[in-house]
Amino acid sequence: MSNDILFKPLKLGALNLPNRIVMPALTRMRAGPGGVPNALNAEYYGQRASAGLNITEATAISVQGHGYPQMPGIHSSEQIEGWRLVTSAVHAQGGRFVLQIVHHGRWSHSSYNPDGSLPVAPSAITPPGNAYTITSEQVPYETPRALETSELPSIVADFRQAAKNARAAGFDAVEIHGANGFLLDQFLQDGSNKREDAYGGNIENRTRLLLEVVDGIADDIGRDRVGVRLSPHGNLGGLSDSDTVPHFGYVISELSKRDLAYLHLIEPRASSAGIADDASIDSADNATLFRHLYHGPVITAGGYTPEMGVVAVERGLADAVAFGRMFIANPDLPERIRAGMPLNAFDRSTSYGGGAHGYTDYPALRATTASAA
Ligand SMILES: Cc1cc2nc3c(=O)[nH]c(=O)nc-3n(C[C@H](O)[C@H](O)[C@H](O)COP(=O)(O)O)c2cc1C
Known part of the structure; x- marks a missing residue:
């Protein structure tokens, strides 16, 4: 099968991608x-x-x-300085770099708050685990x-x-992050x-906080520099929805009106990091269900092989394809896909925390690629 279609350039808002192979957000806990x-x-x-697009953890x-622990932030001047080092490294290699921004909500712990205060959420419901x-x-x-209604403007x-800090740090x-069970998904x-206030109950109300965030950021940095990640059918963090398809259909239709850089959808077969070893293109149902509701560019993620990615783009289910675990293990993934070369295996045991091992020491085909920073 030819994979040429993954190497067709793509415009995502203000960003011009030389290929359609995306590195999605991957938490590594090494800040x-x-x-x-x-x-x-x-x-x-x-x-x-x-x-084609490199997205941070x-x-x-x-x-x-x-x-x-050791998760990066983008709310202090030291963090902005630290990220400048990282954006410079990516740009020096000719890359395009996006910062994924998140609030963990109920998936946090009081130890992160200097005053020991509890994590916050839409409702006082304890997540499992x-x-x-x-x-x-x-x-x-x-x-x-x-959260009190009066606190939501501060979120x-x-x-x-x-x-704004991301732009100051040099991100494009x-x-x-509206996916995977974090605050906006909650x-x-x-x-x-x-x-029971204007941020709960019906679908319009539950979408309000996400849209306020999207609209505010679009006003500040330009809509063509804003992407949104969603995981319809995702149940990470014990989340569930009683009416997923109409609900996320509404969310996606609203986002579609806003002419953003892109929408990034995670397939449910891999909504929990790395469970999708037996996935096939036939289970790519979020792309099938929702693609037609979104008029701008769509990135799809979740259990894709390069072959499945080619099929998804050929069928028009997405414009670009994210490869998570493969990018952890293969720093030069596009080159390997293009050349049909074997892929390094992903080592789950070094995913979270630690140092260079399992992080910067996965070999590239050409040593110069791996050592260039
Ligand atoms: C180690 C690891 C960390 C992840 N961290 C994040 C994250 O910070 N933000 C996010 O949106 N998704 C995260 N994900 C999900 C990935 O972006 C991706 O959607 C998932 O791995 C499925 O793609 P894959 O089957 O190609 O690996 C993570 C996945 C893994 C394996």
Whole structure:
């Protein structure tokens, strides 16, 4: 099968991609103290700059928005300086670089808040499972505090400031994380949102916070530098929705009116990081269900092989394809796909935390690619 279609240039808003192979957000928990990105992070992202689009790991918009140890932030001047090192490395290699911005909401822990205050959420519902504390202990999730209506403008303001900080740090665009069970997704899905104010109840209300964030950031940095990631049917963090298809159909139709850089959809077969080894193109149902509702460019993610990616783009289900675990293991993934070369295997054990091993030491086909930072 020819994979030429993955190497056709693509315009995503203000960004011109030389290929359609996207490195999606991948949390690696290797930032320095204070969530400040460092030289090792710059080397890692610089190695992967041949992606058509390179998207960072989820990055916290505020102190309250953190939820993993050694997760980076974009709310302090030290973090902005740290990210400058990383954006320079990617741009020096000719890449296009997007910052994924997130608030963890109920998927956080009080240890991240200097005053020990509880995590916040749309409603005071305890998520299933264990949180990572700031010192990497695993403890049961706490019952979050429901945000007051009067506090929501400050959440929007934090997202907006984070996007401005991203531009100041040298990023080309931001991706608003509305997927995978974090705060904005907690508002979208009715299993976690039991609010009775203008941000809960019907579909329009549950979408309100996301759209306020999108519109605010679009005003500040330009709509052509804003992407949104969603995971319809995603149940990470114990999320659920009683009416997924009409609900996300509404969200996607609203986003479509806004002429953003792109919409990034995660397929449910891989909405939990890395479970999709037996996936096939026939289970690519979010792209099939929602593509027609979105008039701009769509990136699809979740359990794709290069062959499945070719089929998705050929069928018009997406314009670009993200490869997560493959990009962790293969810094030069586009070159390998183009040449039909074997891929390095992904080592799950080094995914989260640690140092260079399993991070910057996956070999490239050509040594110069791997060592260039
Ligand atoms: C180690 C790891 C970390 C991840 N971190 C994030 C993240 O920070 N933000 C996000 O939106 N998705 C995250 N994901 C999901 C990926 O972006 C992607 O959607 C998922 O891995 C499915 O793609 P794949 O089958 O090609 O790996 C993560 C996945 C993995 C494996």
